[in-house]
Amino acid sequence: MPTLSEAASRRIVEDAGVAVSPWATAADAGSAEEVAASLGLPVVAKLCGGAIAHKTERGLVRLGLSSQDEVGAAAADLLAAARPEDGDVELLVSTMVSGNRELIAGLVRNEQFGPCVMLGLGGILAEAVADVAFRLAPLERDDALDLIDDLGAQLLLDEFRGEPAVDREALADTLMALSRIAEDPEVLSVDLNPLIVDDGQPVAVDALVETA
Known part of the structure; x- marks a missing residue:
């Protein structure tokens, strides 16, 4: 069951909404600097490839790069860290998204029940509090909103540390997008981890798609 690169995974989930x-x-490093300039600093740089599923564990993510020199140096280091078993690799550069709240969302296929959409708390809270909810796909709009309501830590979805409440309609859009992806039987799972809440809006900063 192969996993797609983060770039390919991002394209699938982005196309779905x-x-x-x-x-x-x-x-290469020069191209990464050009991308960073077009996106606007600070940025995140990652080594990306179909055989690289767990970038953080291997130190293949560089956060908060705030100058062109930092981007170029990080890009060179990441490319140098590639292993033969990684196959074809490239750099993925994205804007740096910050927020005090992280969620996780995804799609799984259960042998008994079929495709299910998942939502839960992310970040360090995910390890301390097993707050995860599921709904069978396909979802109706009300199903997506009910899935959000199923989370135990509802206070974290309200105004939090000076930040606005999570836009539940936008979060429901994400869950509906995952439900649409479930219509493709070749997609076995989707992992959006984390979804960072930025000014109330849930934004996926990483994506991993597993295919049949």
């Missing part, structure tokens, strides 16, 4: 952080790919 998931809001993702602005991004582009680059083949």
Whole structure:
């Protein structure tokens, strides 16, 4: 069951309607600097490839790059960290999204029940509090809103530390997009981790799609 690269995964979820952080790919350090200039600093740089599923564990993510020199140096380091078993790789550069709240969302296929859309708390809270809810796909709009209501930590979805409440309609849009992806039997799973809440809007800053 192969996983797609983050770039390919982003294209699938973005086409379905998931809001993702602005991004582009680059083949080398110079191109990465050009992408960063077009997106606007600060940015995140990652090494991206179909055989690279867990970038953070391998140190293949560079956060908060705030100058062209930092982008170029990070890009060179990331390319140098590629292994032969990684196959073809490229750089993925995206805008740096910040927020105090993180969610996770995804699509899984259960042998008994079929495709299910998932929503839960993300970040460090995900390890401390198992707050996850599921709904069978396909979803109606009311199903998506009910799925949001099923989370136990509703207070975190309201105004929080000076930030506005999570836009539940926008979050429902993300869940509906995952439901649409479930219509493709070749897609076995989707992982949006994390969804960072930026000024009330949920934005996917990473995506991983597994195919049959």
